[in-house]
Amino acid sequence: MEKKNIDWGNLGFGYIQTEKRYVSNFKDGAWDEGTLTEDANIVLNECAGVLQYAQTIFEGLKAYTTEDGRIVTFRPDLNGERMENSARRLEMPVFPKERFVEAVTKAVAANAAYVPPFGSGATLYVRPYMFGSNPVIGVKPADEYQFRIFTTPVGPYFKGGVKPLTICVSDFDRAAPHGTGHIKAGLNYAMSLHAIMEAHRAGFDENMYLDPATRTKVEETGGANFLFVTKDKKVVIPKSESILPSITRRSLMVVARDYLGLEVEEREVLLEEVKDFAECGLCGTAAVISPVGKIVDHEREICLPSGMSEMGEVTKKLYDTLTGIQMGRIEAPEGWIHVIE
Numbered sequence: 001m002e003k004k005n006i007d008w009g010n011l012g013f014g015y016i017q018t019e020k021r022y023v024s025n026f027k028d029g030a031w032d033e034g035t036l037t038e039d040a041n042i043v044l045n046e047c048a049g050v051l052q053y054a055q056t057i058f059e060g061l062k063a064y065t066t067e068d069g070r071i072v073t074f075r076p077d078l079n080g081e082r083m084e085n086s087a088r089r090l091e092m093p094v095f096p097k098e099r100f101v102e103a104v105t106k107a108v109a110a111n112a113a114y115v116p117p118f119g120s121g122a123t124l125y126v127r128p129y130m131f132g133s134n135p136v137i138g139v140k141p142a143d144e145y146q147f148r149i150f151t152t153p154v155g156p157y158f159k160g161g162v163k164p165l166t167i168c169v170s171d172f173d174r175a176a177p178h179g180t181g182h183i184k185a186g187l188n189y190a191m192s193l194h195a196i197m198e199a200h201r202a203g204f205d206e207n208m209y210l211d212p213a214t215r216t217k218v219e220e221t222g223g224a225n226f227l228f229v230t231k232d233k234k235v236v237i238p239k240s241e242s243i244l245p246s247i248t249r250r251s252l253m254v255v256a257r258d259y260l261g262l263e264v265e266e267r268e269v270l271l272e273e274v275k276d277f278a279e280c281g282l283c284g285t286a287a288v289i290s291p292v293g294k295i296v297d298h299e300r301e302i303c304l305p306s307g308m309s310e311m312g313e314v315t316k317k318l319y320d321t322l323t324g325i326q327m328g329r330i331e332a333p334e335g336w337i338h339v340i341e
Helices: 049-053 076-089 097-110 186-201 247-259 271-276 313-326
Strands: 021-027 035-037 056-058 061-065 071-074 123-132 145-154 165-169 206-208 225-229 235-238 264-267 279-284 288-297 300-303 337-339
Touching: 021 097, 035 097, 049 123, 056 076, 056 186, 071 097, 076 097, 076 123, 076 247, 097 123, 097 145, 097 337, 186 206, 225 247, 225 313, 235 247, 247 264, 247 279, 247 288, 247 313, 279 313, 288 313
Parallel strands: 165 206, 165 288, 235 264
Antiparallel strands: 021 035, 021 145, 056 123, 061 071, 061 123, 071 337, 123 145, 225 235, 225 279, 279 288, 288 300
16 A cells, blocks of 8 residues: 655654544444444534543554564554453443454554554554543443544654653652552543643653552653663562553563563562662653653652663663564564554
8 A cells, every 4th residue: 555645754743634543332232343434523412421520541552564564563452451451440331352453453454554664763653542422410430432543643752862851759649549540541641631741840751650658659650651670680660559551561571581581570669769770761652661861859869870861771672672573673472463464
């Protein structure tokens, strides 16, 4: 398929409408068969459940053109599983992960002309989401839902190359104990907007959220998981029941252990021990790994030995290996790469 006439190398990380999107409706206790449509608009009643009580969940993944010209996605079955869990937690009907992967495949294939070419640094971002669609005025789950997927070509998350970030320890809590921090619900991101804007106004790139119960343990940022590297090159991942189970983080743990031969430890990480780490990164779909150079805890600055000019040694190896797998330059573990066409 001939690609669209887009300046792939200068794409930003923003929304560009593509030609097709996938839509399936839940009514009378069942999902319909789903369809592709050219209509990008959603018409809702003023009393729709999503508008009144924020009953909405979403996912995010990417489609790539590999070195040998295939269009692929990365571990979409895990996105489907995570969306199933999000739906259960918000009393929404489960859109089965098998249908999820099929829907992603259809949406990407229908917009193959928008998948950036290999080597451009750009990708096709894929956004599945679901929301309560029928009128709801009492506080209760909706009865009808819509599941949709749209796609949009995006450039690198960090334009002009990856530079280490400066982050601050936030005075806000991201999630409550036994709350919804472990699912990908829109309400989690809405509550983080004020906190991230406050951080930006203070000159920081991101927040470090601590556990709300004791405020002594590292959790995550508003949209990414933390990853630390010790001075003897052990990879340490914060563990908590209230952080989102990042697919990128889980994949990096396998890469560290099985591809780079590094020791990996997933455990609670105290804020007080952060000063002893050699490297720090934020991992997620958008940027894969964003290096952190400095963490500011109110009046105290923690400067990572990896510095403010480039990725740390181990972080760079993790980034290069995982992106190499995604782009087809390095052989992937079985089941990680889902071929679209």
